[in-house]
Amino acid sequence: MLSVFEESAGYRSVLSLERLPDPQRTHVMWATSKDFGMSGLRFGTLYTENQDVATAVASLCRYHGLSGLVQYQMAQLLRDRDWINQVYLPENHARLKAAHTYVSEELRALGIPFLSRGAGFFIWVDLRKECEKEAVCVIMCASVKYNIRGPALIPRMKTKHRIYYITLFSIVLLGLIATGMFQFWPHSIESSNDWNVEKRSVRDVPVVRLPADSPIPERGDLSCRMHTCFDVYRCGFNPKNKIKVYIYALKKYVDDFGVPVSNTISREYNELLTAISDSDYYTDDINRACLFVPSIDVLNQNTLRIKETAQALAQLSRWDRGTNHLLFNMLPGGPPDYNTALDVPRDRALLAGGGFSTWTYRQGYDVSIPVYSPLSAEVDLPEKGPGPRRYFLISSQVGLHPEYREDLEALQVKHGESVLVLDKCTNLSEGGLSIRKRCHKHQVFDYPQVLQEATFCVVLRGARLGQAILSDVLQAGCVPVVIADSYILPFSEVLDWKRASVVVPEEKMSDVYSILQSIPQRQIEEMQRQARWFWEAYFQSIKAIALATLQIINDRIYPYAAISYEEWNDPPAVKWGSVSNPLFLPLIPPQSQGFTAIVLTYDRVESLFRVITEVSKVPSLSKLLVVWNNQNKNPPEDSLWPKIRVPLKVVRTAENKLSNRFFPYDEIETEAVLAIDDDIIMLTSDELQFGYEVWREFPDRLVGYPGRLHLWDHEMNKWKYESEWTNEVSMVLTGAAFYHKYFNYLYTYKMPGDIKNWVDAHMNCEDIAMNFLVANVTGKAVIKVTPRKKFKCPECTAIDGLSLDQTHMVERSECINKFASVFGTMPLKVVEHRADPVLYKDDFPEKLKSFPNIGSL
Amino acid sequence: MQSWRRRKSLWLALSASWLLLVLLGGFSLLRLALPPRPRPGAPQGWPRWLDAELLQSFSQAGELPEDAASPQAPHGGSCNWGACFDTSKCRGDGLKVFVYPASGPISETHHRILASIEGSRFHTFSPAGACLLLLLSLDAQTGECSSMPLQWNRGRNHLVLRLHPAPCPKTFQLGQAMVAEASPTVDSFRPGFDVALPFLPEAHPLRGGAPGQLQQHSPQPGIALLALEEERGGWRTADTGSSACPWDARCEQDSGPGQTQRGETLPNATFCLISGHRPEAASRFLQALQVLAALQEMSPARVLALRQQTQFLWDAYFSSVEKVIHTTLEVIQDRIFGTSAHPSLLWNSPPGALLALSTFSTSPQDFPFYHLQQGSRPEGRFSALIWVGPPGQPPLKLIQAVAGSQHCAQILVLWSNERPLPSSWPETAMPLTVIDGHRKVSDRFFPYSTIRTDAILSLDARSSLSTSEVDFAFVVWQSFPERMVGFLTSSHFWDEAHGGWGYTAERTNEFSMVLTTAAFYHRYYHTLFTHSLPKALRTLADEAPTCVDVLMNFLVAAVTKRPPIKVPYGKQRQEAAPLASGGPGPRPKPQAPAPNCVNQIAAAFGHMPLLSSRLRLDPVLFKDPVSVQRKKYRSLEKP
Numbered sequence A: 001m002l003s004v005f006e007e008s009a010g011y012r013s014v015l016s017l018e019r020l021p022d023p024q025r026t027h028v029m030w031a032t033s034k035d036f037g038m039s040g041l042r043f044g045t046l047y048t049e050n051q052d053v054a055t056a057v058a059s060l061c062r063y064h065g066l067s068g069l070v071q072y073q074m075a076q077l078l079r080d081r082d083w084i085n086q087v088y089l090p091e092n093h094a095r096l097k098a099a100h101t102y103v104s105e106e107l108r109a110l111g112i113p114f115l116s117r118g119a120g121f122f123i124w125v126d127l128r129k130e131c132e133k134e135a136v137c138v139i140m141c142a143s144v145k146y147n148i149r150g151p152a153l154i155p156r157m158k159t160k161h162r163i164y165y166i167t168l169f170s171i172v173l174l175g176l177i178a179t180g181m182f183q184f185w186p187h188s189i190e191s192s193n194d195w196n197v198e199k200r201s202v203r204d205v206p207v208v209r210l211p212a213d214s215p216i217p218e219r220g221d222l223s224c225r226m227h228t229c230f231d232v233y234r235c236g237f238n239p240k241n242k243i244k245v246y247i248y249a250l251k252k253y254v255d256d257f258g259v260p261v262s263n264t265i266s267r268e269y270n271e272l273l274t275a276i277s278d279s280d281y282y283t284d285d286i287n288r289a290c291l292f293v294p295s296i297d298v299l300n301q302n303t304l305r306i307k308e309t310a311q312a313l314a315q316l317s318r319w320d321r322g323t324n325h326l327l328f329n330m331l332p333g334g335p336p337d338y339n340t341a342l343d344v345p346r347d348r349a350l351l352a353g354g355g356f357s358t359w360t361y362r363q364g365y366d367v368s369i370p371v372y373s374p375l376s377a378e379v380d381l382p383e384k385g386p387g388p389r390r391y392f393l394i395s396s397q398v399g400l401h402p403e404y405r406e407d408l409e410a411l412q413v414k415h416g417e418s419v420l421v422l423d424k425c426t427n428l429s430e431g432g433l434s435i436r437k438r439c440h441k442h443q444v445f446d447y448p449q450v451l452q453e454a455t456f457c458v459v460l461r462g463a464r465l466g467q468a469i470l471s472d473v474l475q476a477g478c479v480p481v482v483i484a485d486s487y488i489l490p491f492s493e494v495l496d497w498k499r500a501s502v503v504v505p506e507e508k509m510s511d512v513y514s515i516l517q518s519i520p521q522r523q524i525e526e527m528q529r530q531a532r533w534f535w536e537a538y539f540q541s542i543k544a545i546a547l548a549t550l551q552i553i554n555d556r557i558y559p560y561a562a563i564s565y566e567e568w569n570d571p572p573a574v575k576w577g578s579v580s581n582p583l584f585l586p587l588i589p590p591q592s593q594g595f596t597a598i599v600l601t602y603d604r605v606e607s608l609f610r611v612i613t614e615v616s617k618v619p620s621l622s623k624l625l626v627v628w629n630n631q632n633k634n635p636p637e638d639s640l641w642p643k644i645r646v647p648l649k650v651v652r653t654a655e656n657k658l659s660n661r662f663f664p665y666d667e668i669e670t671e672a673v674l675a676i677d678d679d680i681i682m683l684t685s686d687e688l689q690f691g692y693e694v695w696r697e698f699p700d701r702l703v704g705y706p707g708r709l710h711l712w713d714h715e716m717n718k719w720k721y722e723s724e725w726t727n728e729v730s731m732v733l734t735g736a737a738f739y740h741k742y743f744n745y746l747y748t749y750k751m752p753g754d755i756k757n758w759v760d761a762h763m764n765c766e767d768i769a770m771n772f773l774v775a776n777v778t779g780k781a782v783i784k785v786t787p788r789k790k791f792k793c794p795e796c797t798a799i800d801g802l803s804l805d806q807t808h809m810v811e812r813s814e815c816i817n818k819f820a821s822v823f824g825t826m827p828l829k830v831v832e833h834r835a836d837p838v839l840y841k842d843d844f845p846e847k848l849k850s851f852p853n854i855g856s857l
Numbered sequence B: 001m002q003s004w005r006r007r008k009s010l011w012l013a014l015s016a017s018w019l020l021l022v023l024l025g026g027f028s029l030l031r032l033a034l035p036p037r038p039r040p041g042a043p044q045g046w047p048r049w050l051d052a053e054l055l056q057s058f059s060q061a062g063e064l065p066e067d068a069a070s071p072q073a074p075h076g077g078s079c080n081w082g083a084c085f086d087t088s089k090c091r092g093d094g095l096k097v098f099v100y101p102a103s104g105p106i107s108e109t110h111h112r113i114l115a116s117i118e119g120s121r122f123h124t125f126s127p128a129g130a131c132l133l134l135l136l137s138l139d140a141q142t143g144e145c146s147s148m149p150l151q152w153n154r155g156r157n158h159l160v161l162r163l164h165p166a167p168c169p170k171t172f173q174l175g176q177a178m179v180a181e182a183s184p185t186v187d188s189f190r191p192g193f194d195v196a197l198p199f200l201p202e203a204h205p206l207r208g209g210a211p212g213q214l215q216q217h218s219p220q221p222g223i224a225l226l227a228l229e230e231e232r233g234g235w236r237t238a239d240t241g242s243s244a245c246p247w248d249a250r251c252e253q254d255s256g257p258g259q260t261q262r263g264e265t266l267p268n269a270t271f272c273l274i275s276g277h278r279p280e281a282a283s284r285f286l287q288a289l290q291v292l293a294a295l296q297e298m299s300p301a302r303v304l305a306l307r308q309q310t311q312f313l314w315d316a317y318f319s320s321v322e323k324v325i326h327t328t329l330e331v332i333q334d335r336i337f338g339t340s341a342h343p344s345l346l347w348n349s350p351p352g353a354l355l356a357l358s359t360f361s362t363s364p365q366d367f368p369f370y371h372l373q374q375g376s377r378p379e380g381r382f383s384a385l386i387w388v389g390p391p392g393q394p395p396l397k398l399i400q401a402v403a404g405s406q407h408c409a410q411i412l413v414l415w416s417n418e419r420p421l422p423s424s425w426p427e428t429a430m431p432l433t434v435i436d437g438h439r440k441v442s443d444r445f446f447p448y449s450t451i452r453t454d455a456i457l458s459l460d461a462r463s464s465l466s467t468s469e470v471d472f473a474f475v476v477w478q479s480f481p482e483r484m485v486g487f488l489t490s491s492h493f494w495d496e497a498h499g500g501w502g503y504t505a506e507r508t509n510e511f512s513m514v515l516t517t518a519a520f521y522h523r524y525y526h527t528l529f530t531h532s533l534p535k536a537l538r539t540l541a542d543e544a545p546t547c548v549d550v551l552m553n554f555l556v557a558a559v560t561k562r563p564p565i566k567v568p569y570g571k572q573r574q575e576a577a578p579l580a581s582g583g584p585g586p587r588p589k590p591q592a593p594a595p596n597c598v599n600q601i602a603a604a605f606g607h608m609p610l611l612s613s614r615l616r617l618d619p620v621l622f623k624d625p626v627s628v629q630r631k632k633y634r635s636l637e638k639p
Helices: A051-059 A068-079 A081-110 A159-192 A267-278 A306-314 A402-418 A432-436 A449-453 A469-475 A506-517 A521-539 A542-557 A565-569 A572-577 A605-615 A658-662 A685-697 A742-749 A755-762 A766-778 A794-804 A806-823 B002-033 B108-118 B279-289 B291-297 B300-318 B321-340 B344-348 B396-403 B441-445 B467-479 B524-531 B535-543 B547-560 B595-605
Strands: A027-031 A044-048 A122-125 A137-140 A207-209 A245-247 A252-254 A291-293 A326-329 A350-353 A391-395 A419-421 A437-440 A443-446 A454-460 A479-483 A595-601 A621-628 A648-652 A672-677 A707-713 A718-722 A736-740 A833-837 B097-099 B132-137 B158-162 B178-182 B195-197 B224-229 B235-238 B269-273 B382-388 B408-415 B432-436 B455-460 B489-495 B500-504 B518-522 B615-619
Touching: A044 A051, A068 A081, A081 A122, A081 A755, A245 A267, A252 A306, A267 A542, A291 A326, A326 A542, A391 A402, A391 A449, A391 A506, A402 A419, A402 A506, A432 A437, A443 A449, A449 A454, A449 A469, A454 A469, A469 A479, A469 A521, A479 A506, A479 A521, A521 A542, A565 B344, A595 A605, A595 A658, A605 A621, A605 A672, A658 A742, A658 A755, A658 A766, A672 A685, A685 A736, A685 B615, A718 A806, A736 A742, A736 A766, A742 A766, A742 B300, A755 A766, A755 A806, A766 A806, A833 B467, B097 B108, B108 B132, B108 B321, B158 B321, B195 B321, B224 B291, B300 B321, B382 B396, B396 B408, B396 B455, B396 B467, B441 B524, B441 B535, B441 B547, B455 B467, B467 B518, B500 B595, B518 B524, B524 B547, B535 B547, B535 B595, B547 B595
Parallel strands: A207 A252, A245 A291, A326 A350, A391 A419, A391 A454, A454 A479, A595 A621, A595 A672, A621 A648, B097 B132, B132 B158, B158 B178, B178 B195, B224 B269, B382 B408, B382 B455, B408 B432
Antiparallel strands: A027 A044, A437 A443, A672 A736, A707 A718, A833 B615, B224 B235, B455 B518, B489 B500
């Protein structure tokens, strides 16, 4: 069902279920007329296990074998997944959605009850009030562009019969679709639909009585690691590399006397479980789960009874000493000693805790999470650009230990205005707002807004190590100065806190100012940006915290699919602007390897043979591959081919497509590839050999002969293709060009958008596409070698004439504009140099030069 | 009649199909009107509670802000950086390391370690001035156990380097000392405090070290996908043949040909599974996790990236004893530096943290290596640095030519001869700074704080360049900010007759060095030259001034692993080209530096980093038979 346009409604095919819910009553129908608006091609399928339905349908002659033509067309259509996924479906969904919105609004305005589904192009309408005679009317809402053109392909017959059949078929079809849909539709929408998700009160949840003597788990095992206490076998190999998380149903736990063990659930924990349940990690199948999240809320240790909570954990159905169980806790410990990890005995359970210290944190097992600040949701602090701010250092925590406060105030005395130490306000009349106010002497400041006025903000240890103020500070884009010895910063397993914070040992508190002053301004600005980005990505909501925690655990279980350092840490602006060259290691490929020449040809056999003969003279050639792009003609017999000193292979293609030249054929064994057209006979052996040697020095670039340029046309406000002899180049023609074979893989499998199909459809611009691709992925310019300006081809003046043709230039310009829009940027780099042999045109004996035969334009 | 029949058939069709519709669909439609029942087995999700809005927050009002805490003394038992290391001792010169002298006979590895520390910029001979005291725990072979050293002080600011796992019964408590050892156990390792080392085999070279064996950027050159480490250092390979391989006997190759012995080359596989101390557990592990299948799923792009990264890490941090030891010290120095430590990018991408000094900058875009990753570009201006050695003629023409460049930001003159400074300098729009005083030749590459641009054009007073040449060379440099871009070149070659490296400044078809008397390069190389090269090498350059060129070229080549770049130079054909005079100094003829120089430097580097190039970068229309009016750098072609 490709017409599910509601993004929130994940579509799950009924056929992907392990077994059909009710095989006798589940029928799956699918036809192209709905999903592709192609009612002209009568192509559809019916899957049913119900023999009666099958017989009934068979007798209607509705389903029968299809012509080969139709089958072929359908195969071609369905095979083109890139186009379907990236072009067709988004457009189709957008249109369906628009049409659906329009119709449903109209219906709403008319007061007609209807069933709103995020899929298909039908709307079920209850017209019982409107239509007096019929029980139900069906309105078919064909979306904007799709016309049902059924009659066109139905075999010619007498008019009366035609109308008879058309009417009969369309109505029967509607009926069948209706049946099919009702049988399987509820599965796809139940999770997100108001109709089916229960709306209940938390007060109505089942009560579980915990006998006083029910078992208590062991205390947490400090030596636990993923390989000792976690059962990875439960997660198994998973094609999506995603762990499956199960959430226990909510219960209310009471002791023998009926006294509750804890508050049933807090707002935040409910949000957290909702976030998990809405995520890709969630499963409702306890047998498939690899991670279990109890619904017992232990976010705040102070709100629960420790022993009884532990008993509640122990009686969970899959508890098994806490293996693969995940607990979330933000406020651990309690007076007087405030332990830094949850005191509830939890045996082997993983703990996602706020405020771990190095003594309690089990490296690589527990997850250190932030203490959520409710202000994140309450206060909207717009991002403030980096740069110097009014105060250099601010301390806004209340209830600091007097010793710390003394130290801070000493700093304020020493450095005057640039340091601000705030405390709670004593003289405010209304106490309710005091959380949002801070005072210095008699001056009142708004909290957390005041944090935006400071470059650095102190985050000191309180009774607990983890402080919600860290979140406020990051939100304000203030660089946190963390003074809390042994504190494990949130998500420190993946986040690089050096980039966003300054950690100062408590002992060094009096030196804080000078430590901070030694940081260069540029680094401070980086930190400010980074701080804000951390908040946006990982602190700002309970959902962000929950998903980051699960991602970390997921990364441990599927390390080979783990998210990279850059993905965790680089702000979007950096991710967007940066390039990670896939060939980043500075290697110089050994010359002995040589290169593989790939000649794309259609039927110019004579010219092809000349190219083969010429190229075979190049010393470093190690293999020649002819890509035979003509399906109507066989390549010449073996005996007719030129005899050359290297292996020659002919690959036949299934279709005459330009992109065949950039296919990563298994036959290519060398790193270097020379793509060469079957009419490029003018390049000398010296030129080709020199080109290969230049490529060895720049193996991550396109190395070619004639250069071309893209220019911005200010009048037309778009890009223009330039083939004049300019002082600059940004592209090389791939009529003859060296490049790394990895780019063939990228061209074939990773080309963004529909560029590949576009090139094949237009039979042009494959070289521009390759230039875009390489420049985009490496961030580097092409290398033009030798003075050559064009490929002059004596026998094919017509072709050459065409390339000079104005329409050709316009088309090439169109390509540049099209590709720039698909890439979302202009990746091509302009340079003013070309590569020549060291002694080129120098006053030096020609016979001593390595590459004397270079120089023709 | 006709119309009646048509209507009749239509009527018939309609009623028949309505009947069908009601039969098939009507029942289902009835359910629309009924309230839905939750279906057993259907995904339920976490319920949307009716009273979700009414739930209380987990932190009740009044709890945050919370009670005050008193400052805590460090816990005993275990150490972390803040508690057990006293950085106040390191404040002056950064990390200074004192090594306890060995008592008794020492092994070869031990010897190499000592040599690598003594050769580093961290070393000091005075225990009092050191901020880190390094104790090499004795080898197990000698059977002796070290006694507690003099300045032990409960191990504070000590690093105990253990080459073999705990050979001795604990003669003294490690206390607050950091431990650097290979394969530490999770239980005793203190993250952020101790240092984990790679295992150093006896034969590991002191410096240089073999480069990685990866010769091509290719995702899967290996025949086998996975090789398993077995006992006694053998390897067993697993084939990629069957993708749905359940990892039983069928999936493994015959143990005969698939096995290799220790000392032989590693198996030709894409992945190697190293199972630590329990090789026998590996196959069970595989069976359960289906690693093979997962690895096959891995995209070629990722495999390619991983393969290159292994080679980079090997080459930057592992390939020699010196690198391992310097990396250890660099890690500790980063802890001391705190905020001015290496950013992660500097550790994890070429050329690596040992060659990207955080004392230069902590912003990656200040270095020449990370512009791509940072999405930044080098600055659009350069500083000309003109060395005026004896006889001391003010380079007036040169100054004017350089100042004429639109990219020039400032000119610095290093006046280094006996003659007094001339009273007047040519009138230019460029800020001109003269730094006076007799200097050593290596001072040409001192990181003067007055240099404010990324690019430096290093010149000798006797160099002769045109503005066009400067402009074009600088534009080329902007495309290759990590390399040296020069006008005149020289080459090294292996001299079979003398069994050593030779040097030639003759014009040949290839080159491996550019002369620094006229070359563009990044200002960072001044810092690297002055602060990371061993002092002995800089002394060598001072004593044989022509060596300074070679040394700078070695340095840049070792960092970039790329040859330098040559751009066209108009006066090439003039006899005794003034540029070719090598380094500054009174010499009658252009001459090659002593061949010893190349050999000495190569020995100190431990390998030959220089690479040859066969190309020159020219302007796109260089010497093309087209109108000069079209050419941007037309004066480059004037004879």
